[in-house]
């Protein structure tokens with residue numbers, strides 16, 4: 001399998017562990033990634049919060065590059081995925097806007113590709129059996145909750161590949177790695193990541209709720225797929241108690257696959273996950 | 286009743302806010318309603334009543350986290366999230382003063398950097414944002430480790446197709 005790959009700004013800076021682990025894990029599963037040539041920013045929250053035309057045209061430039069090769073476009077960052085998918089949705093469903101965007105970006109939309117998220121590709125294309133058979137070191141004993149956040153499930157008609165109120169695919173992947181996935185009701189509650197820098201008091205309150213609910217569910221860590229959630233969840237934990245590790249599901253896949261690169265990822269975290277990973281019998285960290 | 290404002294919001298957001306019957310479901314699920322002055326459904330009511338200054342003068346439009354929960358659950362398929370986007374765009378275009386000035390300042394800066402390099406450059410963003418909002422020491426406890434861990438590049442990357450990016454900014458009136 002070969003895919004177009006859009007790393008995005010977050011996953012190549014503050015959320016590097018995501019880009020690094022997605023590349024390593026998909027390579028281990030035999031997926032070839034072709035980085036989108038000269039990709040540009042998707043506009044993130046700032047474009048859609050302030051200029052609706054720009055919010056479609058900026059990601060559309062990347063769609064224009066993707067359709068040259070016609071391969072499906074993989075966006076590991078949930079926020080980029082949501083912006084690319086929204087632009088793609090507009091191009092497919094709104095003929096008037098499509099014409100405007102084609103003029104702004106100077107291309108002709110063919111739609112010969114789909115925008116994809118790694119969770120979706122791992123479960124639907126690669127399959128949980130293939131994941132299971134690649135596991136060298138089952139993650140038995142590690143207790144965590146799976147956390148989707150907002151952007152991979154809402155609005156469902158545009159972005160969702162899983163149930164918007166009760167998504168299960170992330171938990172299925174973690175289960176396939178041998179983890180103990182704790183059940184909780186907050187997998188799609190907002191962490192306030194979009195307000196992390198502009199109104200951090202809100203992020204502090206929402207992150208406080210999520211970590212408390214995760215603890216009550218019996219989890220020692222939160223597993224996410226979004227670099228904005230990951231950063232907000234690590235940065236905005238307050239209080240004197242120890243902070244809960246927040247890791248990407250692809251990092252755990254790398255650990256279970258026995259990839260040697262994993263140790264480099266753990267070092268990049270603001271909350272060091274290695275004490276938690278020490279719970280693994282074989283001492284995976 | 287003056288419908289100029291509601292017509293403006295409907296057009297930009299592509300919603301029909303008159304369909305709202307104030308069941309309150311959006312507000313019940315809104316993660317930041319407690320931080321808001323009005324909350325999502327009352328913001329819609331005020332738009333229906335033509336209260337432009339009260340809506341755009343309130344911090345609510347910048348406190349909205351764009352989580353899309355309201356849009357997912359509304360029985361009348363109204364996206365309050367899209368309405369919030371439209372209100373922010375109007376507020377910025379028409380220069381409304383707001384009790385939450387950090388958010389529009391951040392978005393302007395963010396887009397300024399993307400318009401210049403084609404990609405985000407976090408170091409520039411954080412530095413200028415801190416100077417603008419005069420919060421120089423905020424978040425240094427996470428910013429400095431991120432730089433030390435090599436997560437925030439010091440130098441920006443510039444997209445080769447900057448003429449294309451600049452064209453997009455120009456053509457979309459930003």
Ligand code: SF4
Nearest residue numbers: 305307308309311359
């Ligand atoms: S959920 Fe929809 S109908 Fe109900 S109050 Fe909110 S916008 Fe109005």
Ligand code: SF4
Nearest residue numbers: 315349350352353355
């Ligand atoms: S999108 Fe905004 S208004 Fe709607 S539920 Fe989320 S935070 Fe509240």
